[in-house]
Amino acid sequence: MGRILIVDDTMFMRTLLKNILFSGGHDIVGEAADGAEAVARYQELKPDLVTMDVVMPKMNGIEALKAIKAADPAAKVIMCTAVGQEQMVKLAVKSGAKGYIVKPFQAPKVLEEVKSVLSA
Amino acid sequence: MFDEEGYRKLFVEESRENHENIVNNLLALENGDEQHVAIDEIFRSAHTLKGMSASMGFDVMEHLCHSMEDVFSLIRNGRREVTASLTDLLLTCTDAIEGMLDAIEAGETLSDEQSASLVQELQAFTEEEERGEQESSPGAATSAGIPPEQADDVDGRPLYTLTVAVDPSSTMKDVRAMLLLQNLEDIGTIHATTPSRELLEDGKFDGPFEILIESEAGEDALRTIASGTEISLLALSAPQSVPDAPPMIPPAVSEETQAPEPAPEPQIEPPLPQAPRTAKIEKSREIKNIRVDIQRLDRMMNLVEDLVINRGRLEQIAKKHGIKEFDEALSMVGRSVSDLQNLMMGIRMIPLERIFNRLPRVVRDVANHDGKVVEFTIEGGETELDRSMMDRLSDPLLHLIRNAVNHGIETPETRIAAGKPRKGALQLTARRDKDNVVIEIEDDGAGIDPEKLQKKGVGKGLITPEAAANATKDELVGLLFEPGFSTAETITDISGRGVGLDVVKKTIESLKGTIKVKTEVGRGTKFELVLPPTMAIIDVMMVHINSRRCAIPISNVVEVAQTRPEAIHRIGNSEAILLRDQTLPMHRLEDMFGRAGKSDTLVVLQNDGRRCCIVVDSVDGQQEVVVKPLSRIAGNCRGISGITIPGDGDVVPVLDVSTMI
Numbered sequence: 005m006g007r008i009l010i011v012d013d014t015m016f017m018r019t020l021l022k023n024i025l026f027s028g029g030h031d032i033v034g035e036a037a038d039g040a041e042a043v044a045r046y047q048e049l050k051p052d053l054v055t056m057d058v059v060m061p062k063m064n065g066i067e068a069l070k071a072i073k074a075a076d077p078a079a080k081v082i083m084c085t086a087v088g089q090e091q092m093v094k095l096a097v098k099s100g101a102k103g104y105i106v107k108p109f110q111a112p113k114v115l116e117e118v119k120s121v122l123s124a
Numbered sequence: 125m126f127d128e129e130g131y132r133k134l135f136v137e138e139s140r141e142n143h144e145n146i147v148n149n150l151l152a153l154e155n156g157d158e159q160h161v162a163i164d165e166i167f168r169s170a171h172t173l174k175g176m177s178a179s180m181g182f183d184v185m186e187h188l189c190h191s192m193e194d195v196f197s198l199i200r201n202g203r204r205e206v207t208a209s210l211t212d213l214l215l216t217c218t219d220a221i222e223g224m225l226d227a228i229e230a231g232e233t234l235s236d237e238q239s240a241s242l243v244q245e246l247q248a249f250t251e252e253e254e255r256g257e258q259e260s261s262p263g264a265a266t267s268a269g270i271p272p273e274q275a276d277d278v279d280g281r282p283l284y285t286l287t288v289a290v291d292p293s294s295t296m297k298d299v300r301a302m303l304l305l306q307n308l309e310d311i312g313t314i315h316a317t318t319p320s321r322e323l324l325e326d327g328k329f330d331g332p333f334e335i336l337i338e339s340e341a342g343e344d345a346l347r348t349i350a351s352g353t354e355i356s357l358l359a360l361s362a363p364q365s366v367p368d369a370p371p372m373i374p375p376a377v378s379e380e381t382q383a384p385e386p387a388p389e390p391q392i393e394p395p396l397p398q399a400p401r402t403a404k405i406e407k408s409r410e411i412k413n414i415r416v417d418i419q420r421l422d423r424m425m426n427l428v429e430d431l432v433i434n435r436g437r438l439e440q441i442a443k444k445h446g447i448k449e450f451d452e453a454l455s456m457v458g459r460s461v462s463d464l465q466n467l468m469m470g471i472r473m474i475p476l477e478r479i480f481n482r483l484p485r486v487v488r489d490v491a492n493h494d495g496k497v498v499e500f501t502i503e504g505g506e507t508e509l510d511r512s513m514m515d516r517l518s519d520p521l522l523h524l525i526r527n528a529v530n531h532g533i534e535t536p537e538t539r540i541a542a543g544k545p546r547k548g549a550l551q552l553t554a555r556r557d558k559d560n561v562v563i564e565i566e567d568d569g570a571g572i573d574p575e576k577l578q579k580k581g582v583g584k585g586l587i588t589p590e591a592a593a594n595a596t597k598d599e600l601v602g603l604l605f606e607p608g609f610s611t612a613e614t615i616t617d618i619s620g621r622g623v624g625l626d627v628v629k630k631t632i633e634s635l636k637g638t639i640k641v642k643t644e645v646g647r648g649t650k651f652e653l654v655l656p657p658t659m660a661i662i663d664v665m666m667v668h669i670n671s672r673r674c675a676i677p678i679s680n681v682v683e684v685a686q687t688r689p690e691a692i693h694r695i696g697n698s699e700a701i702l703l704r705d706q707t708l709p710m711h712r713l714e715d716m717f718g719r720a721g722k723s724d725t726l727v728v729l730q731n732d733g734r735r736c737c738i739v740v741d742s743v744d745g746q747q748e749v750v751v752k753p754l755s756r757i758a759g760n761c762r763g764i765s766g767i768t769i770p771g772d773g774d775v776v777p778v779l780d781v782s783t784m785i
Contacts, residue, residue: 013168014142015415016134016176059171085296086175088190093299094325097306103353104303106295108178113353120352124307 006052006122007033011042011068012084013060020109021055021084028115039063043071046079053122054081055105058092066096073100080121084109135180136229137415142169142176143225147218147485153199154211154488167196173221184236185224191246192217198250210249215485217242281340282363283315289332291354298327300354305335307349312339332358418511421472428465429750433769435461465750469658472512476554476563477505479518483525487550490529497536497547498529504554509561510658513635517655520628524565524651525552527625532569532649542646544568561657566650572643574600584608601641605629633782636662636677638732662751664768664778666744667727670717673776674740675749675768680781682728682735684743701737703728709736711784716763731781738784751778 008030012018015037022032034049036042040063046054054072058065065083072079082103083096093104103121105114146169149162174189192214198204220239227234288304290297301324308314314321316336319329339346343360350357435458442450480502487500509517533539533548540546549568554561577600581587586606587595603609607626632639637655656662656679664675691702692710699710708728712719728737749768754761765780 014138014172014176016131016138017179019134020131020179059168061165061168086171086178087295090296090299090327093296094302097299097302102303102307104296104299107175108181117353124349124352 039068311341473508
């Protein structure tokens with residue numbers, strides 16, 4: 005079970021994800037509403053895992069991912085994506101993302117991905 | 125755990141914000157304001173709406189948002205111009221989304237009746253584009269993958285062949301394959317894949333694929349990685365040594381000694397230099413705010429009020445027993461309660477932007493409909509008002525804004541003929557002025573002609589011809605607020621929705637506010653709304669009438685004076701008093717409070733510019749109180765707008781001055 009930081013610009017998505025992760029026994033240590041905040045929260049909280057939305061104001065998920073990985077190459081980041089964003093996700097994977105989950109989220113899939121990334 | 129209802133509320137609320145963002149940025153796009161910023165914002169909001177609606181299972185909405193996103197994407201890539209007709213279509217789509225949100229909020233099921241045709245129209249836009257683009261379409265994947273390892277590197281570590289399948293239900297099997305290869309590279313060296321790595325990463329594969337990997341991490345590690353999400357390991361060949369290479373690495377070969385260590389993370393680009401810095405500044409901006417249901421706030425407010433009342437009771441008990449220590453403790457409690465009360469009031473305040481933001485769209489629609497050109501500016505949207513007033517203010521504002529465009533601002537031709545700029549100016553400003561919030565709606569249109577008002581007033585029987593002839597301009601303009609008065613030649617479908625200015629005025633007054641008009645023919649019209657920032661707490665003057673306590677809203681009090689019996693005159697059944705050189709009607713409120721013995725203090729009251737005075741025993745002072753409406757059981761009591769319970773726990777009526785004048 006991991007300490008997780010949730011990054012998404014809508015509270016709706018954060019809540020949704022929070023409840024899914026919580027039901028999987030994970031500990032939500034923090035939330036961030038944009039990329040810049042995600043980077044700051046990461047450094048402050050040092051979570052085991054980050055779920056990172058791609059499209060966000062100020063700094064998008066890919067940029068935030070890069071900044072986080074630059075500061076901590078061992079960071080585990082899962083991208084939250086939607087159908088049609090394959091290219092973005094590939095870019096993210098090349099930038100060091102360890103997994104991805106697709107909206108609309110299905111709880112079992114989310115938990116499976118989180119578990120497998122955490123255990124890797 | 126968050127329930128279904130909770131999700132829905134949050135969903136509707138955040139969707140509305142995103143919907144509004146799209147609408148306002150569409151308008152900005154049309155106006156030619158910072159195009160890039162606008163389209164990025166639109167794109168982001170459409171994307172967010174899509175994701176949220178998909179999560180809630182609102183397929184109809186998701187499809188519409190998806191189609192919109194496609195169009196926005198074309199605009200963003202510069203492949204589509206934003207034409208008026210495209211803006212219209214997109215705005216119609218946003219209307220449909222708003223309709224859906226309304227339906228969702230009301231718990232209705234969505235129908236795709238309207239949206240299906242919109243989706244088709246949107247698709248027509250994108251397909252048109254795609255036909256032209258098909259030839260020049262860029263390659264699917266960025267082919268700059270990691271170069272395949274060369275077989276020469278083989279150094280004698282165990283070599284495995286993995287047979288792996290990606291779950292057919294995977295939404296992005298290419299990404300899955302890519303992730304797997306990348307994760308495997310963390311613990312070893314991939315020598316080959318069948319099909320080729322490029323095909324795998326482009327998703328051009330069906331069924332299982334094979335990976336030849338050299339790794340010292342052991343079978344278990346490989347198994348773990350190769351059986352992740354949506355990936356299953358079908359076979360793992362027994363380790364075999366690479367032929368022609370000794371099992372042990374000769375210590376002399378220094379380059380190779382590094383190899384057994386876990387490979388470094390796939391290297392990342394250097395961080396954006398500004399990233400961490402902006403992060404510091406913007407840190408935790410939104411998360412520090414939480415959303416709370418307004419009903420909960422109302423309940424909290426009620427509890428705070430109960431606390432105030434009970435503190436009053438305690439104070440009385442304390443007085444009876446005269447325990448000093450108790451008094452001290454109580455005064456501490458009292459301070460906390462007052463602080464809590466102030467805090468609660470502050471929490472309930474929200475910026476006027478909430479209702480201002482929908483107005484640019486209204487202006488655009490009315491202006492387009494009427495063939496007018498209007499520059500609409502909003503200032504002071506950050507001014508705060510109590511949330512409960514906000515809802516009720518929305519319709520009157522909408523009405524005034526519509527009116528201004530519809531009746532106020534002239535057509536471009538008329539304006540040019542009158543020597544005015546072609547574009548009409550409409551300004552909405554809000555500001556805090558001492559204890560009030562002032563909202564002004566000002567246009568530079570035709571103004572209101574008092575002569576027309578005069579004729580119409582007489583024609584409608586709202587004023588007698590004699591009175592009309594003697595009426596001042598202000599009195600004539602006041603006719604606008606009379607029920608059944610409409611200056612428009614014809615009732616248009618824009619302004620004429622059965623709501624007149626009389627309703628606007630009534631609503632504003634029910635919010636304890638006032639509305640005033642200033643108008644000049646040919647120069648324009650200005651409506652000024654003055655509202656208390658909150659209705660629940662007001663400043664009152666506490667007075668005694670016939671030994672009973674009564675509160676008068678301080679906004680209605682002009683002055684306090686002493687009476688001299690000789691200044692009181694009887695006029696028929698009523699009394700009047702000459703105060704300085706003004707004759708004021710005088711009320712003794714005997715029907716409410718009974719006959720008083722010796723009352724010689726006068727309180728001069730005003731409402732809506734008219735004055736009167738009442739007689740009271742004494743003035744006790746000024747106080748901030750919570751006004752509670754009369755319960756439904758008590759019904760409407762003429763003369764009383766509510767009750768208040770000051771610190772001592774007494775129940776005190778609050779005078780409704782408007783009914784006295």
